[in-house]
Amino acid sequence: MKKSISKIPFRGTPEQEKQLMEVIKKHRDQKDALIKVMQEAQEIYGYLPLEVQQMIAEGMNVPVEEVYGIATFYAMFSLSPKGENKISVCLGTACYVKGAQALIDRITEVLGIRPGECTEDGKFSLEACRCIGACGLAPVMTINDDVYGRLTDKDVDGILKKYMD
Amino acid sequence: MVSLDKIKAIRDRVRKQFLPADNTYRVVVGMATCGIAAGAKSVYDELVKVIKEKGLDNVTVSQTGCIGACQYEPIVEVYSGDQRVTYVKITADKVDEIIYRHLMGGHPVEKYTIGAVLKSGEDDNILSIEDTAFYKYQKRVALRNCGIINPESIDEYIAFDGYQALIDCITKYTPEEVIEIVKASGLRGRGGGGFPTGIKWSLAAKNQADQKYVCCNADEGDPGAFMDRSVLEGDPHAVIEAMAIAGYAIGATQGYIYVRAEYPVAVKRLKIAIDQAREYGLLGKNILGTDFTFDLDIRLGAGAFVCGEETALMTSIEGKRGEPRPRPPYPAVKGLFGKPTILNNVETYANIPQIILKGSEWFASMGTEKSKGTKVFALGGKINNTGLVEIPMGTTLRQVIEEIGGGIPNGKKFKAAQTGGPSGGCIPSSKFEIEIDYDNLVNIGSMMGSGGLIVMDEDTCMVDIAKFFLDFTVDESCGKCTPCRIGTKRLHEMLEKITSGNATMEDLDKLEELCYYIKDNALCGLGQTAPNPVLSTLKYFYDEYKAHVVDRKCPAGVCKNLISYVIDDTKCKRCTACKRACPVQAIEGAVKQPHVIDQSKCIKCGACYEACKFGAVVKR
Amino acid sequence: MNMVNLKINGIPVTVPENYTILEAAREIGIEIPTLCYMWKMNEIGACRICVVEVKGARSLVASCVYPVSEGMEVQTNTLKIQKARKTTLELILSNHDKNCLSCVRSGSCELQKLCHDFGVDSARFDGDTPKFDIDYSAPHMYRDNNKCILCRRCVAACKAQHVGVIGANDRGFDTHIGCAFDMPLEKVACISCGQCIVNCPTGALSERDDTDKVFEALSDPTKHVIVQTAPSIRVTLGECFGMAPGSIVTGKMVAALKRLGFDKVFDTDFAADLTIMEEANEFLDRVKNGGKLPLITSCSPGWIKFCEMYHPDLLDNLSSCKSPQQMFGAIIKTWYAEKNGIDPKDIVVVSIMPCTAKKFEIGRADQSAAGNGIPDCDIALTTRELARMIERAHIKFDLLPDEEFDNPLGESSGAGVIFGATGGVMEAALRTAVETLEGKPLENIDFTAVRGTQSLKEAELEVAGMKIRVAVASGMESAHELLNKVKSGEAEYHFIEIMGCPGGCINGGGQPVQPASVRSFVDLKKLRSEALYADDRANTIRKSHENPMIKLLYNEYLEKPGSHRAHKILHTTYVNRSKMVVK
Numbered sequence A: 001m002k003k004s005i006s007k008i009p010f011r012g013t014p015e016q017e018k019q020l021m022e023v024i025k026k027h028r029d030q031k032d033a034l035i036k037v038m039q040e041a042q043e044i045y046g047y048l049p050l051e052v053q054q055m056i057a058e059g060m061n062v063p064v065e066e067v068y069g070i071a072t073f074y075a076m077f078s079l080s081p082k083g084e085n086k087i088s089v090c091l092g093t094a095c096y097v098k099g100a101q102a103l104i105d106r107i108t109e110v111l112g113i114r115p116g117e118c119t120e121d122g123k124f125s126l127e128a129c130r131c132i133g134a135c136g137l138a139p140v141m142t143i144n145d146d147v148y149g150r151l152t153d154k155d156v157d158g159i160l161k162k163y164m165d
Numbered sequence B: 001m002v003s004l005d006k007i008k009a010i011r012d013r014v015r016k017q018f019l020p021a022d023n024t025y026r027v028v029v030g031m032a033t034c035g036i037a038a039g040a041k042s043v044y045d046e047l048v049k050v051i052k053e054k055g056l057d058n059v060t061v062s063q064t065g066c067i068g069a070c071q072y073e074p075i076v077e078v079y080s081g082d083q084r085v086t087y088v089k090i091t092a093d094k095v096d097e098i099i100y101r102h103l104m105g106g107h108p109v110e111k112y113t114i115g116a117v118l119k120s121g122e123d124d125n126i127l128s129i130e131d132t133a134f135y136k137y138q139k140r141v142a143l144r145n146c147g148i149i150n151p152e153s154i155d156e157y158i159a160f161d162g163y164q165a166l167i168d169c170i171t172k173y174t175p176e177e178v179i180e181i182v183k184a185s186g187l188r189g190r191g192g193g194g195f196p197t198g199i200k201w202s203l204a205a206k207n208q209a210d211q212k213y214v215c216c217n218a219d220e221g222d223p224g225a226f227m228d229r230s231v232l233e234g235d236p237h238a239v240i241e242a243m244a245i246a247g248y249a250i251g252a253t254q255g256y257i258y259v260r261a262e263y264p265v266a267v268k269r270l271k272i273a274i275d276q277a278r279e280y281g282l283l284g285k286n287i288l289g290t291d292f293t294f295d296l297d298i299r300l301g302a303g304a305f306v307c308g309e310e311t312a313l314m315t316s317i318e319g320k321r322g323e324p325r326p327r328p329p330y331p332a333v334k335g336l337f338g339k340p341t342i343l344n345n346v347e348t349y350a351n352i353p354q355i356i357l358k359g360s361e362w363f364a365s366m367g368t369e370k371s372k373g374t375k376v377f378a379l380g381g382k383i384n385n386t387g388l389v390e391i392p393m394g395t396t397l398r399q400v401i402e403e404i405g406g407g408i409p410n411g412k413k414f415k416a417a418q419t420g421g422p423s424g425g426c427i428p429s430s431k432f433e434i435e436i437d438y439d440n441l442v443n444i445g446s447m448m449g450s451g452g453l454i455v456m457d458e459d460t461c462m463v464d465i466a467k468f469f470l471d472f473t474v475d476e477s478c479g480k481c482t483p484c485r486i487g488t489k490r491l492h493e494m495l496e497k498i499t500s501g502n503a504t505m506e507d508l509d510k511l512e513e514l515c516y517y518i519k520d521n522a523l524c525g526l527g528q529t530a531p532n533p534v535l536s537t538l539k540y541f542y543d544e545y546k547a548h549v550v551d552r553k554c555p556a557g558v559c560k561n562l563i564s565y566v567i568d569d570t571k572c573k574r575c576t577a578c579k580r581a582c583p584v585q586a587i588e589g590a591v592k593q594p595h596v597i598d599q600s601k602c603i604k605c606g607a608c609y610e611a612c613k614f615g616a617v618v619k620r
Numbered sequence C: 001m002n003m004v005n006l007k008i009n010g011i012p013v014t015v016p017e018n019y020t021i022l023e024a025a026r027e028i029g030i031e032i033p034t035l036c037y038m039w040k041m042n043e044i045g046a047c048r049i050c051v052v053e054v055k056g057a058r059s060l061v062a063s064c065v066y067p068v069s070e071g072m073e074v075q076t077n078t079l080k081i082q083k084a085r086k087t088t089l090e091l092i093l094s095n096h097d098k099n100c101l102s103c104v105r106s107g108s109c110e111l112q113k114l115c116h117d118f119g120v121d122s123a124r125f126d127g128d129t130p131k132f133d134i135d136y137s138a139p140h141m142y143r144d145n146n147k148c149i150l151c152r153r154c155v156a157a158c159k160a161q162h163v164g165v166i167g168a169n170d171r172g173f174d175t176h177i178g179c180a181f182d183m184p185l186e187k188v189a190c191i192s193c194g195q196c197i198v199n200c201p202t203g204a205l206s207e208r209d210d211t212d213k214v215f216e217a218l219s220d221p222t223k224h225v226i227v228q229t230a231p232s233i234r235v236t237l238g239e240c241f242g243m244a245p246g247s248i249v250t251g252k253m254v255a256a257l258k259r260l261g262f263d264k265v266f267d268t269d270f271a272a273d274l275t276i277m278e279e280a281n282e283f284l285d286r287v288k289n290g291g292k293l294p295l296i297t298s299c300s301p302g303w304i305k306f307c308e309m310y311h312p313d314l315l316d317n318l319s320s321c322k323s324p325q326q327m328f329g330a331i332i333k334t335w336y337a338e339k340n341g342i343d344p345k346d347i348v349v350v351s352i353m354p355c356t357a358k359k360f361e362i363g364r365a366d367q368s369a370a371g372n373g374i375p376d377c378d379i380a381l382t383t384r385e386l387a388r389m390i391e392r393a394h395i396k397f398d399l400l401p402d403e404e405f406d407n408p409l410g411e412s413s414g415a416g417v418i419f420g421a422t423g424g425v426m427e428a429a430l431r432t433a434v435e436t437l438e439g440k441p442l443e444n445i446d447f448t449a450v451r452g453t454q455s456l457k458e459a460e461l462e463v464a465g466m467k468i469r470v471a472v473a474s475g476m477e478s479a480h481e482l483l484n485k486v487k488s489g490e491a492e493y494h495f496i497e498i499m500g501c502p503g504g505c506i507n508g509g510g511q512p513v514q515p516a517s518v519r520s521f522v523d524l525k526k527l528r529s530e531a532l533y534a535d536d537r538a539n540t541i542r543k544s545h546e547n548p549m550i551k552l553l554y555n556e557y558l559e560k561p562g563s564h565r566a567h568k569i570l571h572t573t574y575v576n577r578s579k580m581v582v583k
């Protein structure tokens, strides 16, 4: 699967940077520690945006493309942050024919994010998933552990509001 | 550092704990990932709490690894004298009763024991897992400590002769002798390929180099397999000890364990175990005062199935994209960091200390002519007793499925067993009597693989299964070589075409041709074996393929495009339940009116089929 | 080295034990097709087109990476192999933009040739094919991933340049070559060397085509269109017309350019001589007056970009001389324009270069001798683009007579010619600098210590009682190595020549593309550079300062090397582009 790249501006803190620099310092001369450093960086930042990959590349003295090539090879590395609230819209067949795409479009309109992305304030991330087995309620979306069914795009705003603050 | 005598002392002291007198109890809780997921942690906490409250000083409580009977987790076992009682599906609220009646009153709580819960019609008075059919045929070598000792205690490992094999090796045997023992045992790699372990070691031993490496493959990428996880979670020291022995045998001073990051419990226990071994001087410089030096490092996989392939694994340890390299040169010549390296699977290693201690004849006495010892399988799919079983090589598929596995649920018919995961194949019922070993499985177009054994019944569509595995390989192909990168994608597309009813008989020929091409041309094992699920189903279930192509029907009723839901009016009670369940309003009808499904609207979601309590909705 | 005996197609052959099957087969004239293989550079066994049958092996093996062994029996051309290769090609095509008719590489494409050889059915495995936007962002080249076969030769070439801005991203069927975060090439620290292009077997990578601009200028009657040809073009252009590597085609090249309609056909060699005058002077000045040493040459824009990006702390060591291409344009738009009474705005300077970085260079800041934003050079074409123009004009290149450059900027010395090979600039500079330092004519003008195609060379010379240490590097990996030594103090030099491409311009990123079978087994660098040195020997004038037109230029206009005017129009400045992992 192609990884989707987040457009959210980087919001790393100086503390995070300090942590990362320490990790890098520890492994700087270890030619084989690049993946390890990336794993720890992802622990620190939650994902691996360009800025972080650049710091790693510079610190470990490798081209940033090498870091990116690794980040997109292994499934564990993420290029976009996950939100506090994880929205998941089912795009299984039943939901799809019942207009799940309209839900996604509405969410995109309201929050400005597409599937695989996260809002700038880190509040919401959006994903499309396959059938979650609630076809009878199609179209279905979940936010964290809450399941919402029989939706139309008009319901979206109200539901999202519940999670806004 | 701990001296040899001290180790002996530990062994003698701790061993006593494991032989509790009649009125003392040793309680163990299965706390591998499976147990924890089922709620073992709260059971353990409750046990500790209550026992402390009651001040029972004749009871010890500890955690242990995987006992193997997944569907019965959380499992608690109580040892006393020579009695072993296995409690299954225990929750915190049952703990009081067990403590009160069993630990304080001396009477096992029968209704919670495995015998009472087993579905396979065994006697209610079976108290211990050892007496069940599930366990009876098993022979625990690799898993011998799993579910018995506390994996976070090196002392308990030592109590069960742990590290004695390493001590024997470095004090009694030359490296050549160690390799000879392993060779003579007939041990073959448990990671899938079945390459003779002793020969692998001897190849690496004879290459001179300033540095050599010993690696352990704990990537366990095969979906549905969890043998290696269980060993690492239940008996991590066995792997560490074996790797040190391997290091001694081939002349390596450094080892790496490549574990998938998805196994946090295994990683944690490995770390603990490595630290303990270092503290005891069983890892590190001058082990036990000899001039043998060996240390270990853990590397975490980052989510790539292909990194189970040996050269990809090494490339990944080197910190790069885990793409396989051409072989030769083989790792024994040019492996990790370009140095001679051996790579073995977790289970392979778990056998080594036993082989050293009990001798190669003992090991070779188990199994078949060319496959010695035992093999651990993860039983799954449509079978009653899912779980982890270790059986001697040569056990028949029938024994595994009918006796150990307790047969197929719901009286359905066995259709096939899949071994080897995405690299393996399906064994049809006509081969039910096959004796499971490396060569027999290969001969019928499957392979041992790492030990996943998925049972399928009549409701499984074999074309769909092939497609499922191809979906996996397409996702996991590294993308380096043409045959696999593009070829598996095209295979998947062809299967898609078949399951959606758009294929012709020529497509079937093309499918087969492409399979053989990929096997012959792909760079690494992933691509070379990726067509196996297709080839073996083509071989044994060709009629099913033909039904999809010629009759445009899916006999198992799985492939959505090829089935339709209709309402059998003679059974229909006109209750409208189906109509209400339908997400796309494909059902016409009202109360007391006939119900009909409009096929042009139906998306085959099956909701009506599930909704109808009268079996009036039928699949065709 | 131990030798082993094996049989290939029944023919016995004895080769060193570290040979691959592919190498062994070549020894007895058996050619095995390849796609991803590039000798010593990309030996990854990925494409699987080179598969052969080895007796006893379980499956087919990739001959490009499979080592020979004693008693091995190999078949390279059985029906099974042919079928396998055909299927491999058909699979590649199933995911390929099969647009040969308009493809820049049609005719020289390695994939196209193989598909033709094996009689493929181009639609047999058609299926899902991802569509990529073509990356036209960079000034020097474009990437069309729809034609990429993932052989990764470009990746290896870029790594070998110590740059590594391109690589494989994502995995499986989604694998594609790109930059970090799939950014456009323009945004990353690419040095524009074009080495990726000359290593690419297909039309996935190509120089930005500027030939239309030239045809337009040529057809505009208000424009005075001047062309200059770099030193190395004369020894490579012939390859585009099927001639053997190393053929010198100066006369035909000039004739073709004249037929294309250029108003003047001049020689960059002239500007190379001019560069030597200025650079040698700068060197002497730094040596005498305690300037920054080592002095490092600045005629290679690929190298300059590398320095600005990866070694910005060395910018002061760079010679301030513009490159010959730019000096040429500068002189045309000042001296030549004045002399001929043409408004520099109406002059179009077209350069034929071995180089893609030259396309970047013409757009650099501080490259406008005539001022008013008039660029020194207007259009930089590669050797390949010139060949394309000649083809488009349907000029029969091999039937052309030999013709002469126009004057005054067509006159050059042998020193200017060897600029095209690694070590050439150094030798040319030494011919002038040493003679100036010693104050008497050189006895031997061949500085052989700095010749040869190896990537790192060094020499120590006794000149006028001084020990002068020089070093020559070509290709950025070697340059990087050398510079680190200089920085750490491990090595000390007075003068360093660095060329962006391995072997220098004769192996530039704009040179004719040869298939891997040639690049791997024919020493192109050697053949091409030897031809340059032959041209040098054939020249009666072999030192830059003896070029009569150079003398004329200084007498009439520049006064003397390093003069105020020379500085104004022939020298330039550099930009610190570090941290330009992303712009």
Ligand SMILES: Cc1cc2nc3c(=O)[nH]c(=O)nc-3n(C[C@H](O)[C@H](O)[C@H](O)COP(=O)(O)O)c2cc1C
Residues within 6 Å of the ligand: B188, B189, B190, B191, B192, B193, B194, B195, B197, B217, B218, B219, B220, B221, B222, B305, B306, B307, B308, B309, B310, B311, B343, B344, B345, B346, B348, B349, B450, B524, B525, B526
């Ligand atoms: C695609 C692929 C995936 C593999 N995955 C695993 C794995 O997860 N665990 C494992 O032990 N071996 C795996 N193997 C086999 C290993 O490459 C290797 O043969 C094995 O670890 C060697 O150890 P053994 O000789 O002890 O079996 C895999 C092989 C291939 C080709």
Ligand code: SF4
Residues within 6 Å of the ligand: B306, B323, B324, B476, B477, B478, B479, B480, B481, B482, B484, B485, B522, B523, B524, B525, B526, B527, B528
């Ligand atoms: S067979 Fe598949 S996984 Fe193996 S190298 Fe080729 S593309 Fe990668």
Ligand code: SF4
Residues within 6 Å of the ligand: B565, B581, B582, B583, B584, B585, B586, B587, B597, B601, B602, B603, B604, B605, B606, B607, B608, B609
């Ligand atoms: S299968 Fe689904 S879509 Fe079709 S009729 Fe039944 S409920 Fe409706």
Ligand code: SF4
Residues within 6 Å of the ligand: B567, B571, B572, B573, B574, B575, B576, B577, B578, B579, B595, B611, B612, B613, B614, B615, B616, B617
């Ligand atoms: S649910 Fe069953 S019984 Fe009820 S209306 Fe539908 S088909 Fe008939």
Ligand code: SF4
Residues within 6 Å of the ligand: C096, C097, C098, C099, C100, C101, C103, C104, C105, C106, C107, C109, C110, C111, C112, C147, C202, C203, C204
């Ligand atoms: S790259 Fe080659 S095969 Fe592809 S379109 Fe161009 S010429 Fe044809």
Ligand code: SF4
Residues within 6 Å of the ligand: C101
């Ligand atoms: S080669 Fe064939 S396809 Fe191409 S232009 Fe000629 S006829 Fe057409």
Ligand code: SF4
Residues within 6 Å of the ligand: C157, C158, C161, C163, C164, C165, C166, C189, C190, C191, C192, C193, C194, C195, C196, C197
């Ligand atoms: S032009 Fe040179 S630096 Fe740029 S991508 Fe190509 S090889 Fe790399």
Ligand code: SF4
Residues within 6 Å of the ligand: C147, C148, C149, C150, C151, C152, C153, C154, C155, C177, C196, C199, C200, C201, C202, C204, C205
């Ligand atoms: S761009 Fe060219 S050289 Fe690079 S991988 Fe693709 S086909 Fe090969």
Ligand code: SF4
Residues within 6 Å of the ligand: C193, C299, C300, C301, C302, C303, C354, C355, C356, C357, C358, C499, C500, C501, C504, C505, C506, C507, C508, C509, C510
């Ligand atoms: S060596 Fe020549 S071709 Fe290469 S970048 Fe420099 S000037 Fe251009």
Ligand code: FES
Residues within 6 Å of the ligand: A090, A091, A092, A093, A094, A095, A096, A130, A131, A132, A133, A134, A135, A136, A138, A139, A140
């Ligand atoms: S398709 Fe959406 S829940 Fe099943």
Ligand code: FES
Residues within 6 Å of the ligand: B032, B034, B035, B065, B066, B067, B068, B069, B070, B071, B073, B226, B230, B387, B388
């Ligand atoms: S009992 Fe451990 S895996 Fe299930």
Ligand code: FES
Residues within 6 Å of the ligand: C033, C034, C035, C036, C037, C044, C045, C046, C047, C048, C049, C050, C051, C062, C063, C064, C065
């Ligand atoms: S695999 Fe040998 S040339 Fe590509």
